[in-house]
Amino acid sequence: MIYLSKSKYCQGKQCAKILWMNQNKKDLFDSSVLNEARLETGNQVGDLAMGYYGDFVEVKFGERRSDMLADTKKYLDAGDKVIAEASFAFGENFCSVDILRVNDDGSFDVVEVKSSTSKNAEDDSDEKNVKEVYLDDMAYQYYVLTACGYRVNSMSLMQLNRSYVRHGELDIHKLFVVEDYTEAVRSRQADVPETLARITAVAEQEAEPPSDDYIGNRCNKPYECGYKAFCWRNMPENNVFDIGFRVRGTKKEELFRAGILTMEDVLNADGCGLSDKPLRQITTKVLGLPPFVDRDGIKEFLDSLWYPLYYFDFETWPQAIPLFDDVWPYEQIPTQYSLHIQNEPGGPLIHKEFLGKEGEDPRRAIAERICEDIPAAGCMIAYYAAFEKTRIKELAGLFPDLSAHLMAIYENTRDLIDPFAKGHYYCEAMGGRTSIKVVLPAFFPDDPELDYHALDLIHNGTEAADAFATLHEQSPEDIEKIRAALLKYCELDTLAMVRILDKLRTLI
Numbered sequence: 001m002i003y004l005s006k007s008k009y010c011q012g013k014q015c016a017k018i019l020w021m022n023q024n025k026k027d028l029f030d031s032s033v034l035n036e037a038r039l040e041t042g043n044q045v046g047d048l049a050m051g052y053y054g055d056f057v058e059v060k061f062g063e064r065r066s067d068m069l070a071d072t073k074k075y076l077d078a079g080d081k082v083i084a085e086a087s088f089a090f091g092e093n094f095c096s097v098d099i100l101r102v103n104d105d106g107s108f109d110v111v112e113v114k115s116s117t118s119k120n121a122e123d124d125s126d127e128k129n130v131k132e133v134y135l136d137d138m139a140y141q142y143y144v145l146t147a148c149g150y151r152v153n154s155m156s157l158m159q160l161n162r163s164y165v166r167h168g169e170l171d172i173h174k175l176f177v178v179e180d181y182t183e184a185v186r187s188r189q190a191d192v193p194e195t196l197a198r199i200t201a202v203a204e205q206e207a208e209p210p211s212d213d214y215i216g217n218r219c220n221k222p223y224e225c226g227y228k229a230f231c232w233r234n235m236p237e238n239n240v241f242d243i244g245f246r247v248r249g250t251k252k253e254e255l256f257r258a259g260i261l262t263m264e265d266v267l268n269a270d271g272c273g274l275s276d277k278p279l280r281q282i283t284t285k286v287l288g289l290p291p292f293v294d295r296d297g298i299k300e301f302l303d304s305l306w307y308p309l310y311y312f313d314f315e316t317w318p319q320a321i322p323l324f325d326d327v328w329p330y331e332q333i334p335t336q337y338s339l340h341i342q343n344e345p346g347g348p349l350i351h352k353e354f355l356g357k358e359g360e361d362p363r364r365a366i367a368e369r370i371c372e373d374i375p376a377a378g379c380m381i382a383y384y385a386a387f388e389k390t391r392i393k394e395l396a397g398l399f400p401d402l403s404a405h406l407m408a409i410y411e412n413t414r415d416l417i418d419p420f421a422k423g424h425y426y427c428e429a430m431g432g433r434t435s436i437k438v439v440l441p442a443f444f445p446d447d448p449e450l451d452y453h454a455l456d457l458i459h460n461g462t463e464a465a466d467a468f469a470t471l472h473e474q475s476p477e478d479i480e481k482i483r484a485a486l487l488k489y490c491e492l493d494t495l496a497m498v499r500i501l502d503k504l505r506t507l508i
């Protein structure tokens, strides 16, 4: 017998084999797929949302579901009108409702809280920004509540409002957006018992469900599955799921289901209609071709630069719940930058850097320092420059007195990813990808100075963001260590750009 919750139901919708693995091989779960910081953000948002409808009572999470059910009954019997984490069970199906509102006629309004953002409130031109998984989650709750005999009047989704900008006190009625999905949830009701029957049958079977029947895009969507190392263990190297260059997941799955398993199979099937760049990845790999170099394309890119050249990289802090004025949910607040300046191709480097003070809004200080460090007419270069340019534009919008200077830098920014994304250079070690974390070791596989893994504490942008977010909570000694690690990490990002550009120059 398998007991389901709303998260288990959604896992089963993603892949019924996850439930079988949970039952039989749970120790193989790779917990590194769980992002602790994101889970913590979800908890903080959930706690804040509980107060949206005023006074409330909360059913405390407990190991024993029976206690949560008893508490819920106690609050309902007492006539409480807003109950957070109200819990219900029907047969083997259990669910806790984020916010339950009890109407005077005894019917329920159910609110599911997610820490994701909604679309801008004024944007009603497109489908609402709701993931299928949220609807499945709500459909399961509706099923359990109605099966228990309750009348559910409405099902709503509460998300963070991306168009809310904090000014002064946090206004949770503007911070959150509540959208009604009652009809969409009701239209899924026929699917719920069918899904329950299907996924519990798989979960309760004795033999392991064959991986080949299940593996595919679902192993990463909507969430990365922690059993991939096990289920994918017999997949050959260079299988079709390793094809990069933005080939759609549905196309790869289509090839896989058609028995085209490896890149070699793709070549034997005349390329399967893939475009030039993925085909270059495949031929380079299968035929062992040397790096592809389009000298004209690289030269054109290099000719678009002028010196002194300003190699620039931001690190940012996306706050789900805005902590400062003039911040919206998940705005990428720039917290630090690294800058290498080079006066002539291959010339010596000057390094400058900025790192905001922990717990403080760094934007004014960082904007002023950028204007001091980079002249308006300077050529700035970044890797995946759309990110840096967007942050610069946001700073320009925030500080009108610096706007002209910042927007000149914005206009003068070039993108070092272009030669790779446009296919002017490709080598086997890139594996169909073009990020700096792939291109750098492809060019310099054995250089310890350019090895992100050799860094202390901070090895990627997510770690940098998480470290800065909690920096003010650390001891003075740890703050010093973490700040040093943040500076080192960001410095490597711009040093990597310098070396990559040097390498491109030598290629032509």
Ligand code: SF4
Pocket (backbone or CB within 6 Å): 014, 015, 016, 017, 018, 021, 211, 214, 215, 216, 218, 219, 220, 225, 226, 227, 228, 229, 231, 232
């Ligand atoms: S790795 Fe893929 S096939 Fe295996 S349980 Fe997870 S989602 Fe299912």
